[in-house]
Every structure is written in C-alpha cells, then in structure tokens.
Amino acid sequence: MSYDKRQWLDDYFRAQLKEYRSTPPSKVWDNIQSQLRRDKKFGYTLGGRLLAGLLAAILIGLWWFDTSEGELSTATQSVDLSQENTTTIDDRHSLNSTVVRTEGNPQPLPAQIAEPPQAPTKEHQPNSVNKETKLKVYSQSPLFPSSKRASQFASSTTHTDETPTYSSTHTPLIDASSPHATVVGSTAKAMTSGYSSSERSISDIIHLLPPYRYRPVQSITAPVQAPLPIGGSDCMKLVYRPYQHRSIEIGVGPFISDRLLYTLDSSWQGLIFKRNEAESQRRSWNASILYRWSVARDVYIKSGIQFHMLREQFRYQNGIDVKYIINSNGDTIKRIEKPHYDIFTNRYTFWDIPLYISYTWGIHRIFVDLNSGITFNFYSQQRGYLYDYEGKARPMHALLEGGKAPFRRFAGLSLSLSLNLGYQFHSQFGAFVEPGVQYFLRPLSTEAYPIKQKYVFYRFNLGVRYTLFE
Amino acid sequence: MRGDEKCQRQLYELYCEEAFGICRRYARNDQEAEDMLQSAFVNIYRFLHKFEGRGSFSSWIRKVIVHNCIVYLKQHRHMYRTIEISDQHYATEAADSAFSNLEKEDLLKMVQQLPDGYREVFNLFAIEGYSHREIADKLGIAESTSRSQLTKARRLLRNLVIKSKNLVL
Structure with a gap:
C-alpha cells in the first residue's frame, strides 16, 4: 500500500469516526449512579457513622466518668434527732476507715459546709423531730484532677477540718478480712456533706458512698481502731469491696x-x-x-x-465455549456460545x-x-x-x-x-x-x-x- | 461535583455521546463499550480534582476515556482468544473506492472486528493521532510492533470493505 493510500485510509476513518457520537442506553447512567452511591455510602456514610459512633461512645464514657464521680447521689433523708441517742457520722481522715458512731451526748448539728446548697438545721431539738436534709457525695475525679469538682472537694475538706465531729467525709475503708478488699487509692477519696441520724440504716449510708469504684458488701460492728476526737462507744464499720x-x-x-x-x-x-x-x-x-x-x-x-x-x-x-451442531452432511446447523467460568x-x-x-x-x-x-x-x-x-x-x-x-x-x-x-x-x-x-x-x-x-x-x-x- | 448527583448527571449528559462513540471504537461489541463507558465515567468523577485546567476540559475527558478503554482491554484480553490473521494482500483499487459509500456505523463495525491489538493501534494512530512512540509507551509494546500492527489493521480494514461490498478480487 502506498503512502498516499495509507494516508487516505487513515484520513477517511479519522474524518468519519473521530467526532462520531452514539447515544448510550439509559441503563449505563443507572449503573454509574449506583456505583457512585455504593462508593459514597461505603466510604463516607458507613465509615463516618462508625467513627462518629465510637467518638460518641468515648465522649459519653468520659462524661459518665466525670459526672458520676463528681456528684454521685443526692438523697433526701429523714433525720430523727433524739437527745438520748443521736448518731452522727464521723469520718477519720485516714484512707481506710469509715465509722458510724453512736454517742451518748448529743452534739450540736453541723453548720452546712460548702456543699450541698441546702443547709441542715443547726438547732438542737430535745425531742424527736423530722428534718429534711440533702446529702451529696463529692469526689475527686481521677480523670480530671484539676477540674472544678476537684476544687469543690478541696474546699469541702477544708471545712471538714474545721468541724471534724459532724462532717461526714467518707472514705471507703479497707476490710482486711475480706478476701477481695484492696487498699483504696487517694483518688478514690469522696466526701459526704451533711449528717445522718440513728434511724437511718447502714445501707442508706452505704448508698451515699462513692459507687463508682466500690460496691457495698456488708456492714459489721467493730471496735474503733483509732482515737476519736469526741467520746463514743459503739462504732459501725462499713465494709466495701472494690468492683472487681x-x-x-x-x-x-x-x-x-x-x-x-x-x-x-x-x-x-x-x-x-x-x-x-x-x-x-x-x-x-x-x-x-x-x-x-x-x-x-x-x-x-x-x-x-x-x-x-x-x-x-x-x-x-474466561472465554467462550462454542458448540457446533453438525448434521449428517457435515454442515453446521447451529452454533451455541456459552460463557466459560473459572x-x-x-x-x-x-x-x-x-x-x-x-x-x-x-x-x-x-x-x-x-x-x-x-x-x-x-x-x-x-x-x-x-x-x-x-x-x-x-x-x-x-x-x-x-x-x-x-x-x-x-x-x-x-x-x-x-x-x-x-x-x-x-x-x-x-x-x-x-x-x-x-x-x-x-x-x-x-x-x-x-x-x-x-x-x-x-x-x-x-x-x-x-x-x-x- | 464529587458528591453532587445533579452535576454528575449534567456532566454525563454533556459528554456521554462522545464518550460512548470513543468506547465503541475501542470495544469489541456494544456490551463491552457500555462497560467501558461506565468505568470511564466513574473514574472521571473520582479523579476530577486532578484536572488542572491545562488545555480544554473536553480533551482531558477524551484522554481519560481513551486511557480507560486501553486499560479495560488489557484487563479483559484473556476473555477472548486473539486470532492472528495472516498478512494477506487484499489491496485493490476497487477497495479504496468502496470506502466512500460506507456509513459511519459500517465503518465502526469494521473497526470492532479487528483483533484487539490492531484495533487499539489503529484507533490511537489513525484517529487519535498518537505517534508510534506514544502508542508503544501506552500499550507497553515495541514501536516496531505498533507499526506492524497498524499495517495489518489497515489491510484487514480494506479486506473487510471488500467483503462488505461483495467485491470480487
């Protein structure tokens, strides 16, 4: 083929086909659309939702840790004050003792310390009366030790030092006899502001103590293990066991x-x-x-x-299998194509x-x-x-x-x-x-x-x- | 554009006919051309951000489609057995004159009948205007192979024209 003829052939095909246009069937766009949606759905929606879900779970977890440690419970309690038999909660500042002490001589009720907002009455009643007081538990957050809640804890502690007898800073105690009890770390310190009365059961008091690390197991009566700032006879020791x-x-x-x-x-x-x-x-x-x-x-x-x-x-x-149906004369009468699969x-x-x-x-x-x-x-x-x-x-x-x-x-x-x-x-x-x-x-x-x-x-x-x- | 279906649709409508025309030239049949078109547009949407504004947008799209067609054929080559056609001499003066009477669809069908390698080289050289060196780079073949395949493609095309017109050699 000469150069001119080659050129002519190429030119002819180019002229006819370079700008050749053909309308594709509508199903092509449907396929493209579904492919794009699938990619988008997989790549963005699912991944994004999972990431968002995980992030939300982590944030909720952090929030839960912080708030549950900050303010664990608020309870309105009926306070029964009796001249003969008034029970207060005295809390040792050591890390491992919480006592409930029954005293023969009633002491004046404590002034409300920094928290909670509702102050219990200071007035001493000769007969049994019902008084409402709110009890709150505060603790130092182990996750955010420098947070606002930690400062609340500190201010309460200061106040507690001023009136140690009636404050009720609870620190979960150690019971050496319990097989699973362990030493309480300093970050687990918590404080209950307010006071309690003799009518309250031990379990009521237990519920006021920080539940995020310790669960109440039992209460036992035990002798006081340390000198008390004021006199007393019977002491109740609350036993806690860490959640384990x-x-x-x-x-x-x-x-x-x-x-x-x-x-x-x-x-x-x-x-x-x-x-x-x-x-x-x-x-x-x-x-x-x-x-x-x-x-x-x-x-x-x-x-x-x-x-x-x-x-x-x-x-x-993988390719196409072709079958030929041939008649007796050797002529092909049918050709069957079938895809071959691997x-x-x-x-x-x-x-x-x-x-x-x-x-x-x-x-x-x-x-x-x-x-x-x-x-x-x-x-x-x-x-x-x-x-x-x-x-x-x-x-x-x-x-x-x-x-x-x-x-x-x-x-x-x-x-x-x-x-x-x-x-x-x-x-x-x-x-x-x-x-x-x-x-x-x-x-x-x-x-x-x-x-x-x-x-x-x-x-x-x-x-x-x-x-x-x- | 990447997430906007309306824009994607507009772009598709603007270029689909031209794109399908290119795909049909490279494909063995229309079914394959549809697959190529689908694959090409998904790639266009996916890599649209790579268009840097150098040259016209339509020529960029054209390049992407051609590239996509070549890749598609490379990956699907195993599905068809390439038939090596002997280099016969079909050239006659009658064949040349017959071209002028053919419709575009007929020409397209002839191109589609060419073996993969011949078709690719012919499309790239004769229609897209690539040089043999560029074709060799694109297809991963030697320049001499490109030349010989082009020659064979031309001869086959002439043969097909003769057959279609029932010309007697």
Whole structure:
C-alpha cells in the first residue's frame, strides 16, 4: 500500500469516526449512579457513622466518668434527732476507715459546709423531730484532677477540718478480712456533706458512698481502731469491696462481609469492577474468647482473641465455549456460545485482639452490654486464586514478585461496635446473643499491591459468659 | 461535583455521546463499550480534582476515556482468544473506492472486528493521532510492533470493505 493510500485510509476513518457520537442506553447512567452511591455510602456514610459512633461512645464514657464521680447521689433523708441517742457520722481522715458512731451526748448539728446548697438545721431539738436534709457525695475525679469538682472537694475538706465531729467525709475503708478488699487509692477519696441520724440504716449510708469504684458488701460492728476526737462507744464499720468483676466470654457465630476494593491507580479500576462482579459470599464464621473485667460501676473492659474465617467465591468469565451442531452432511446447523467460568473459593483468615469498653445495664437476670472499641489485627491472609493484571488466574502467593502475598498483613486496625443481649441463668453462667459490626480502618493488602481492600464485618454471635468472681 | 448527583448527571449528559462513540471504537461489541463507558465515567468523577485546567476540559475527558478503554482491554484480553490473521494482500483499487459509500456505523463495525491489538493501534494512530512512540509507551509494546500492527489493521480494514461490498478480487 502506498503512502498516499495509507494516508487516505487513515484520513477517511479519522474524518468519519473521530467526532462520531452514539447515544448510550439509559441503563449505563443507572449503573454509574449506583456505583457512585455504593462508593459514597461505603466510604463516607458507613465509615463516618462508625467513627462518629465510637467518638460518641468515648465522649459519653468520659462524661459518665466525670459526672458520676463528681456528684454521685443526692438523697433526701429523714433525720430523727433524739437527745438520748443521736448518731452522727464521723469520718477519720485516714484512707481506710469509715465509722458510724453512736454517742451518748448529743452534739450540736453541723453548720452546712460548702456543699450541698441546702443547709441542715443547726438547732438542737430535745425531742424527736423530722428534718429534711440533702446529702451529696463529692469526689475527686481521677480523670480530671484539676477540674472544678476537684476544687469543690478541696474546699469541702477544708471545712471538714474545721468541724471534724459532724462532717461526714467518707472514705471507703479497707476490710482486711475480706478476701477481695484492696487498699483504696487517694483518688478514690469522696466526701459526704451533711449528717445522718440513728434511724437511718447502714445501707442508706452505704448508698451515699462513692459507687463508682466500690460496691457495698456488708456492714459489721467493730471496735474503733483509732482515737476519736469526741467520746463514743459503739462504732459501725462499713465494709466495701472494690468492683472487681471478672468473667470470660466465649462467642461463635456467622458473619457476612461488605468489601471495598479501591485503587489510586485508575488503570486498575477495570480489574476491580471485574472482581466485584465475580465475587459472591460463602459461609463465613468467627469465634472469640474475651476476658471481661470491671473498671467502675457498670463499666468493663473486654479483651482477648478473635478469629474470623471469611470465604469468598469468585466466578470469572474466561472465554467462550462454542458448540457446533453438525448434521449428517457435515454442515453446521447451529452454533451455541456459552460463557466459560473459572470458579475459585478463597479463604481469608483474620486474627485480632479486640479492646472494648463495655457499658452494662441489667434488669433482674437480663443484661445488656454495649461494647465499642478498637480491634488490632495482628495477622490476616487471603489464600486462593485471583486474576492478575493480565487476566490470568494465579495463586495468591505468586501475584507479587518474590512470592509475597498481596493480601497478607501483620498490622491492621478496625473499629468495633456490638451489643450483648443476655440472660444470667446462674450466678456464674449466662448466655447471650451478640450482633456487631467491625470496620477496618486500614487496607488489608500490602503496600506494593495497587488494589486496596477493606472490609466491614456484620457478625451475629451466640455466646456464654462464665463469671470467675464478683 | 464529587458528591453532587445533579452535576454528575449534567456532566454525563454533556459528554456521554462522545464518550460512548470513543468506547465503541475501542470495544469489541456494544456490551463491552457500555462497560467501558461506565468505568470511564466513574473514574472521571473520582479523579476530577486532578484536572488542572491545562488545555480544554473536553480533551482531558477524551484522554481519560481513551486511557480507560486501553486499560479495560488489557484487563479483559484473556476473555477472548486473539486470532492472528495472516498478512494477506487484499489491496485493490476497487477497495479504496468502496470506502466512500460506507456509513459511519459500517465503518465502526469494521473497526470492532479487528483483533484487539490492531484495533487499539489503529484507533490511537489513525484517529487519535498518537505517534508510534506514544502508542508503544501506552500499550507497553515495541514501536516496531505498533507499526506492524497498524499495517495489518489497515489491510484487514480494506479486506473487510471488500467483503462488505461483495467485491470480487
């Protein structure tokens, strides 16, 4: 072909086809729209909601810690004052003694110290009268020691020093006989302003003491262990035990996953479409064993080991099988084309260490745990076959040079949110169902592989809880 | 634009016909062209922020679509067996004159019938105006391969014209 003819042919095709326009079917836009929505929904909505949820859980947790430690309870109590038998609360300033002392000689009632706002009466009544007083508990927040509440605590303490007899600064005590009692730290100091009367039961007083770290166990009568500033005979010692619930949870169940494949290199986009089209879910399961311990009232930390086995089936079209139906004369009477598929089932294993903050509600034997936190993925690997850039099915470990698997990671991070709905059959045994979601923050493919892969797991586990001790 | 469906739709309506025309030239059939178009527009929306304002927007879109088509074909090549057609001599004067009577759709169908490599090179060289060196870079082939594939593509096209017109050689 001469140069002119070649040129003529090229020019002709260019003239006819360069500006050639053709109207695409409307379904193309629908497909684009759904793809964009899927990307947006996955990338922004879900990730954003999970992040917002986790952040909210953390903020609520911090708020709860702060407020519950700051003002733990307010109770209106009936005060019965009797000349013969008036009970006041005297609190030693040592860290490990709280006493309720019954005195023969009534003392004048205390002036209201800095808090609470309603002051109890100072007036001494010869006969039994009912008086209303508000009792508040203040404490120093361990999270925010320099906060306003800490200063309230300090001012109250100062006032307490001035009137030690009638102040009622409570500090949870140590009971050496209790097998689980431990020394109370200085940050656990709390103070009850106001006073109490002999009519009040010990349990009333117990409820006024800081519940966020200690739970009342029993009250015993014991001799006074330290000299009192004023005279007295009988002393009640209140025994507290730190919240130290310990239990083990074992859960197992199925899960489904939502996968996000993306790449910053647009040339791989076609392969991503192909993989997404080819994928279908198979049966996947997970199991976990978690240790659960209390850090405050109704607040627990959970951690342990979690395992996921994800099974994905890929069905790739690989060429077209053509069948010819030939008659006795050897003529082809029919030609049947059928797509040929390569089918692989890949297995993806994940080993995780979750770290959850859990808040618990309980009604009788029913309990609900709201768990949120992070999950550290220390090993994940996908095994099986994938199509490579050239469209050839290859074993996963041979996709990259040097035999490196593209989907093997030793450090991943995800956010988790789950809910335990359970029933306590026995003091030690309970069972629960646990729906949950886990969102991977980091892609699970190696840095060298241009296709990044993230997952969201939706779990539904069944489990049992065994309480080691309360 | 990235999250605004209305703007995305407007952009699509503005360029979809031109884009689909390009995709059809590179694709083997219309189904494949639709896939290419979908993939191309998703990429356009995704990488719209990379358009730096140098040159016209329509030429940027055109480049993205062409690039996308090439990548798509590269990734889907395994699905079709490439038939190597022997380099026969079909050229006649009659074939040349036959071109002028063909409709655009007919020409397009001829281009679609070319083997992948030939079609890509022919589209890039004859229609898009790329040089052999640029084509070699884009497709990851040697320049000489590009040249020989172009020659074969031209001959095949001429052959197809002859067949379509039932011209007797």
